Amino acid sequence: MLKDITLGQYFPGNSIAHRLDPRTKILLVVLYIISLFTARGLVSYALIAAVLAVCIKVSHVGLRPMLKGMKPVLFIMVFTGLLNLFFTPGERYLIEWGALRVSDTGIKNAVFMVFRIMMLIMGTFLMTYTTSPIRLTDGLEALMNPLKKIKVPVHELAMMMAIALRFIPTLIEETDKIMSAQKARGADFESGNIFQKAKALVPVLVPLFVSAFRRADELATAMECRCYAGGEGRTKLHVLKYAGKDYIALACGIILLSGIITLRKLGI
Amino acid sequence: MKPILEVKHLTHTYSAGTPFQRSAVEDMDFAVNEGEFLGIIGHTGSGKSTLIQHLNGLLKPTEGQILLRGKDIWEEPKKIREVRFKVGLVFQYPEYQLFEETVYKDIAYGPTNMGMTGDALDHAVREAARLVGLRDDQLEKSPFELSGGQKRRVALAGVLAMEPDVLVLDEPTAGLDPAGRENLMANIRDYHRNKGKTIVLVSHSMDEIAQNVDRILVLKSAHVLMQGTPEEVFARGEELITAGLDVPQVTRIAMALQRRGLPVDPAVYTVEALEQQLQQLRKGGTVC
Numbered sequence: 360m361l362k363d364i365t366l367g368q369y370f371p372g373n374s375i376a377h378r379l380d381p382r383t384k385i386l387l388v389v390l391y392i393i394s395l396f397t398a399r400g401l402v403s404y405a406l407i408a409a410v411l412a413v414c415i416k417v418s419h420v421g422l423r424p425m426l427k428g429m430k431p432v433l434f435i436m437v438f439t440g441l442l443n444l445f446f447t448p449g450e451r452y453l454i455e456w457g458a459l460r461v462s463d464t465g466i467k468n469a470v471f472m473v474f475r476i477m478m479l480i481m482g483t484f485l486m487t488y489t490t491s492p493i494r495l496t497d498g499l500e501a502l503m504n505p506l507k508k509i510k511v512p513v514h515e516l517a518m519m520m521a522i523a524l525r526f527i528p529t530l531i532e533e534t535d536k537i538m539s540a541q542k543a544r545g546a547d548f549e550s551g552n553i554f555q556k557a558k559a560l561v562p563v564l565v566p567l568f569v570s571a572f573r574r575a576d577e578l579a580t581a582m583e584c585r586c587y588a589g590g591e592g593r594t595k596l597h598v599l600k601y602a603g604k605d606y607i608a609l610a611c612g613i614i615l616l617s618g619i620i621t622l623r624k625l626g627i
Numbered sequence: 628m629k630p631i632l633e634v635k636h637l638t639h640t641y642s643a644g645t646p647f648q649r650s651a652v653e654d655m656d657f658a659v660n661e662g663e664f665l666g667i668i669g670h671t672g673s674g675k676s677t678l679i680q681h682l683n684g685l686l687k688p689t690e691g692q693i694l695l696r697g698k699d700i701w702e703e704p705k706k707i708r709e710v711r712f713k714v715g716l717v718f719q720y721p722e723y724q725l726f727e728e729t730v731y732k733d734i735a736y737g738p739t740n741m742g743m744t745g746d747a748l749d750h751a752v753r754e755a756a757r758l759v760g761l762r763d764d765q766l767e768k769s770p771f772e773l774s775g776g777q778k779r780r781v782a783l784a785g786v787l788a789m790e791p792d793v794l795v796l797d798e799p800t801a802g803l804d805p806a807g808r809e810n811l812m813a814n815i816r817d818y819h820r821n822k823g824k825t826i827v828l829v830s831h832s833m834d835e836i837a838q839n840v841d842r843i844l845v846l847k848s849a850h851v852l853m854q855g856t857p858e859e860v861f862a863r864g865e866e867l868i869t870a871g872l873d874v875p876q877v878t879r880i881a882m883a884l885q886r887r888g889l890p891v892d893p894a895v896y897t898v899e900a901l902e903q904q905l906q907q908l909r910k911g912g913t914v915c
């Protein structure tokens with residue numbers, strides 16, 4: 360059902376990857392992505408793959424959720440791969456088939472490109488799998504704090520994100536429930552043409568909006584009752600604090616990036 | 628008695644194949660008889676809602692079968708809507724399903740989906756509204772203007788208007804005040820008596836179940852713990868209490884009296900029955 364959408368789902372746990380500060384993890388992902396796009400040769404990619412493998416291993420998330428998370432972008436990956444495979448000009452052509460020609464560089468590019476997307480997704484998913492959405496928002500808010508100086512509403516953005524994250528699962532669950540209730544009264548969401556299908560959704564959307572507005576109202580009242588007045592002067596219950604392991608992890612990230620830059624200079 | 632619905636080796640597993648996998652219903656076996664009033668009781672999370680969503684084909688069994696008048700409801704998946712018209716399900720907190728501009732139109736949604744039109748439709752809607760005690764002038768109101776209890780009645784009427792052979796109710800009185808509860812239950816009892824339809828009532832309240840049903844099904848952590856008439860079930864009161872469930876207040880009093888040495892039968896669940904026993908004891912000269 361709708362709930363099975365796993366994009367960026369959090370897997371609770373207590374591994375070192377779970378316990379790192381969210382800011383550290385965000386910075387690490389940034390370093391990782393820069394490394395990934397700096398890498399040129401086989402050795403560099405192998406190094407990054409090795410680092411990612413170690414990270415997945417220590418996170419106890421397991422390979423299966425990683426691969427499952429890749430399903431939604433499978434199409435993009437295949438598409439990019441094919442595009443690179445057939446349309447990269449090269450010196451030698453291995454296969455020629457009318458307008459479709461596969462060159463040696465084409466194969467190389469296709470493999471690297473697909474690999475890069477895979478690594479990119481796995482790396483970012485590792486972060487969302489091991490960080491609860493609330494901590495992730497906290498981390499982002501803390502990292503973006505300097506932007507307040509140039510009048511970016513950082514706190515408000517973070518609050519909006521936190522509320523959205525909190526209510527998405529609730530709304531999905533509610534949609535499921537309302538759909539079931541209407542099906543019990545004989546609603547038919549599957550058959551008919553696109554207009555009939557859209558019309559069939561009215562009995563779901565109306566109650567859903569009504570309840571979303573009701574929830575928003577209740578939440579606003581609840582926040583006001585607890586004297587919420589924006590980010591000004593507000594302190595946190597869980598103050599983010601870098602620990603020894605965070606510095607070590609960040610150092611590892613920087614070493615990885617420097618290593619990749621060096622390898623790039625060497626051309627491997 | 629002839630069974631109208633049969634549940635055979637029913638198992639339902641949520642999120643199969645993921646770390647969140649769990650069985651909410653496991654190997655359940657029972658039947659609902661034609662024309663009876665069956666009560667289902669069980670702890671929070673014991674699988675009641677999951678179970679009843681199988682009865683009208685909203686959930687598909689992971690394993691096992693549901694037979695409606697001897698025919699597997701999933702035999703022809705295309706015809707599952709017909710099953711939903713025959714087995715009417717009223718959800719927990721059904722007031723959140725209302726969507727039409729007027730109460731009348733909302734109640735008419737189900738029958739319209741069945742293909743009813745004209746006089747038959749009008750008759751069905753008004754009859755259902757009358758059954759749940761809605762006044763005629765309320766029919767033209769917006770459902771969103773009504774109170775919570777009235778909304779609940781509208782939602783119930785929306786299912787009754789389809790005149791299902793089996794009416795399944797998931798905690799219809801949850802969150803209502805005592806008068807509202809009794810009132811709604813009286814409406815449901817009347818429907819059962821006057822139309823002779825089968826009713827399955829899920830409830831948390833042992834008292835409510837004891838006062839209304841012919842037979843009880845007790846669920847515990849995804850399994851059927853007991854089934855039988857109220858007398859049979861409440862005779863095993865101690866067992867119910869160990870299972871973390873309640874017994875009706877009267878039964879509790881009778882059990883306490885028995886523990887203190889009075890020769891009363893604890894399988895009573897109405898005030899009258901207990902009173903009768905106690906009167907007899909007094910006549911017999913035992914100290915009370």
Ligand SMILES: Nc1ncnc2c1ncn2[C@@H]1O[C@H](COP(=O)(O)OP(=O)(O)OP(=O)(O)O)[C@@H](O)[C@H]1O
Nearest residue numbers: 641642650651669670671672673674675676677678
């Ligand atoms: N959509 C779902 N996805 C995953 N698990 C679910 C889902 N719905 C229910 N469950 C789980 O199945 C179990 C049984 O739930 P169910 O709703 O059937 O209980 P219930 O007996 O109706 O409880 P209550 O008395 O609180 O209504 C619960 O442990 C619940 O967490």
Ligand SMILES: [Mg+2]
Nearest residue numbers: 675676719797
């Ligand atoms: Mg329930």
